[in-house]
Amino acid sequence: MGRKRKRVVHNPKKRLPKFFSCPKCGKETVVVKISRESARAIAGCSSCGLNEEFSVKPAQTEVDVYCMLTDKVFSSPKKKEVSNAQKKN
Ligand SMILES: [Zn+2]
Numbered sequence: 893m894g895r896k897r898k899r900v901v902h903n904p905k906k907r908l909p910k911f912f913s914c915p916k917c918g919k920e921t922v923v924v925k926i927s928r929e930s931a932r933a934i935a936g937c938s939s940c941g942l943n944e945e946f947s948v949k950p951a952q953t954e955v956d957v958y959c960m961l962t963d964k965v966f967s968s969p970k971k972k973e974v975s976n977a978q979k980k981n
Pocket residue numbers: 914915916917918919921937938939940941942
């Protein structure tokens with residue numbers, strides 16, 4: 893007797909990745925939460941404690957917020973990219 897096996901593998905909608913990789917510590921522990929009512933989003937890393945708040949437009953998604961986060965982290969003046977390649981001449 894063959895049993896009918898219905899595979900319940902439905903993927904109703906394509907979901908965004910839940911976690912983004914952190915621009916600061918490199919782990920995939922960044923979560924973006926968007927609050928549509930207040931048009932704000934919070935991106936936070938549970939690993940290194942990075943936490944930033946952004947204002948979002950209705951069309952913007954978690955990915956956009958994540959981009960803003962990386963922009964912010966990478967543009968922060970912690971280390972200027974000065975070349976010390978020409979130290980020695
Ligand atoms: Zn981190």
